[in-house]
Amino acid sequence: METAAPVHAPALLHRLAEERVTGAFTRAGGTLFLVDGEIVHAESAAATGLELLLTRDCALSPARWDAALTRAERDGGVARQLMAGGQVPEGVLDLCRRTALYDAAFFVLASGGGPGRFRHGVRDRLGAHGGVPPMVVERETARRLALLDRIWPDARLDVLPPVPTARAAPAAPQDVGVPLSAVPDRRLPVLRLADGVRTATDIARALARPAFHILVELRRLAAAGLVTPAGPAAAGTPHTAGTAAAAATPFPTGARPSEAPGAVFDAPDVELLRRLRDALEAL
Incomplete structure (x- = not known):
């Protein structure tokens, strides 16, 4: 039995999930980054960024975050740099990453900012793995x-x-x-x-x-x-x-x-x- 899709998010996002594409979906409230149709990262000017969440209760300093950003431009995503250097435990990074994802996605999906646009192949600077299906993020936005x-x-x-x-x-x-x-x-x-x-x-x-x-x-x-x-x-x-x-x-x-x-x-x-x-x- 087919499950009806929620109607809160633009139809384009549902299609991107079905087609398992990789790229950046942008609306007025911010951007959702997809890998194989799942949301791996989200950014919004209205949300609190991952760097603030990591430097609040973690041993990671702003200087180390900036250094990871610089290295990531040459050698892969920020997440890889932070874990490779042992600067942030994987569990802490994953928890903060998902908190930041849902926080930013709330402003993207609740914005009423039109259907949005998609740029194929665009990857986020975090370079994280393990995404969340858009339908799950959408339901959480509606609950909030x-x-x-x-x-x-x-x-x-x-x-x-x-x-x-x-x-x-x-x-x-x-x-x-x-x-x-x-x-x-x-x-x-x-x-x-x-x-x-x-x-x-x-x-x-x-x-x-x-x-x-x-x-x-x-x-x-x-x-x-x-x-x-x-x-x-x-x-x-x-x-x-x-x-x-x-x-x-x-x-x-x-x-x-x-x-x-x-x-x-x-x-x-x-x-x-x-x-x-x-x-x-x-x-």
């Missing part, structure tokens, strides 16, 4: 979009700099503000960097964390009434579920948002949102 919408159905924080609300002010009265001690440790650094200037991408890179994880934390901070977007979203902003382009992009069955993201909301029922947040974190 649905998760964001469940947390807080307003996608403006995905592209606009977050601004702390009066409730997040450290000096606010107890009945108005939320003490910083009540904010989970993993969310507190994000809140501290929400200054109305940095975007989610900027915060992710400052913390060397995957950009999608920061989107999740910002949506949860918004649900708690602690941050709000700096201004109105620009029409047609890539990858934002609330834009006209993304709203027209069909979701796989079961992943369609229950409410239209991007709408301007009245003042939220904070107590209800707190209960929803607690329920989600308990899952």
Whole structure:
């Protein structure tokens, strides 16, 4: 029995997978690199790059990463250089590579950036082996979009700099503000960097964390009434579920948002949102 293909990604990507081609598939949100029809690497200006993930918790220094890049131009991919020199354990490299792949692919596939174009034979600088079928990456992207919408159905924080609300002010009265001690440790650094200037991408890179994880934390901070977007979203902003382009992009069955993201909301029922947040974190 033939399985129906998800309709979220462009048909071209499905055809490339079926034909087991090698090359680079590019949309507004970034590029997916395919080898034999499977995605081996992804890059996006909105995502956190592999080098930041590797240099965050690994012994790899930025200087060694740069050296691997230089050698890779002569002697093969970066992954081969890092493992050959024993600078990064294979398991660590694979974990960081797949984290970076899914992080960047989210912005490519969720961009609503048109059908895309393909360049045959183009290889990524990483030179990694062991890809992921596009259908798997596509399903994960749809799951992430649905998760964001469940947390807080307003996608403006995905592209606009977050601004702390009066409730997040450290000096606010107890009945108005939320003490910083009540904010989970993993969310507190994000809140501290929400200054109305940095975007989610900027915060992710400052913390060397995957950009999608920061989107999740910002949506949860918004649900708690602690941050709000700096201004109105620009029409047609890539990858934002609330834009006209993304709203027209069909979701796989079961992943369609229950409410239209991007709408301007009245003042939220904070107590209800707190209960929803607690329920989600308990899952």
